[in-house]
Amino acid sequence: MPKTETILSTKSLHYFLQLIDTMNYTQAAQILGITQPALTQQIKKIEHAIGTPLFGQMGKKLYLTEAGKQLQTGAIKLLGTVNSVVSDIQEFTQEDKGHIAIGVLESVNSDILRHFLVKFNQKFPDITINVSYYNRKDLWYNLDNNLIDLALLYVPETTKKSQANIQNQYEQMKIVQDKLTILTHDNQAEVGKAYPVSKFLGKKWVLYPDDFYLTQLLKGKLGSKLNTRNGLKVPLTFTSTQQLVATAQETKYDTVVSDSYFQLHKNEITLTPVFLKGVQKFSISFIYRKGKKDVPRIKNFLVELKNFLS
Incomplete structure (x- = not known):
């Protein structure tokens, strides 16, 4: 098979991008529904065709080489073009x-x-x-x-x-x-009531990472108070809402979720749901x-x- 056909195979590029998403051969193979050896072989074929490694390894962690980064950019553009053409036909x-x-x-x-x-x-x-x-x-x-x-x-x-x-x-x-809902351990808080920022200063939180929208909303409201001694203290962060709530309930930390999530799971949540005054609706x-x-x-x-x- 010519080298270009090996590299430009949509299946090969799909496998390559999936491995980048997980940086783990086992997880990527499971998502793709193939065996780990089959995925490894496919990646090695691409590397052999272009004559240079796409991935390096530091300890147990994979990382993209410069060649891998270049191929990633090209693969995304190529698959985007293919998808666009298929979409136009359909x-x-x-x-x-x-x-x-x-x-x-x-x-x-x-x-x-x-x-x-x-x-x-x-x-x-x-x-x-x-x-x-x-x-x-x-x-x-x-x-x-x-x-x-x-x-x-x-x-x-x-x-x-x-x-x-x-x-x-x-x-x-x-x-x-939707709106931002605070789940708090404060026994004096009334369900569904909106409170000012001062009510929550000095507390510890378990939150989404900084680049998540709900965390940005909360921090945006805290404003100048964010970096004060009584500002936001976040010992733990999770990307999973389920883990966020479970951790908040196992600790004394407060957390934030969307109101739509709370309404669907309120029978499982023991914390008190309240709101923050003046937070932007979404x-x-x-x-x-x-x-x-x-x-x-x-x-x-x-x-x-x-x-x-x-």
């Missing part, structure tokens, strides 16, 4: 066939989406759907490069200049209006490129979702 096919790629922000509660997808799949079994979870930066990158069709994420209710990009290039379908919304609704399967998906929500 625009002329029926609304009940094809593939839909959905990206979901890591911290977004996607239970409603999962329930809908079960119903949608039963009604349209010939439409395949792939759901992947990303941080905000990677989610927008995949949306910008047409690697996903729809992105589910938090969107502030008040539109600022920095969000003009959403209005100009994308359309939005609001799924549910929605969980689908964002997609303008023109995506011209694709029959995407239009059909959005119509069915709207009917499901109503």
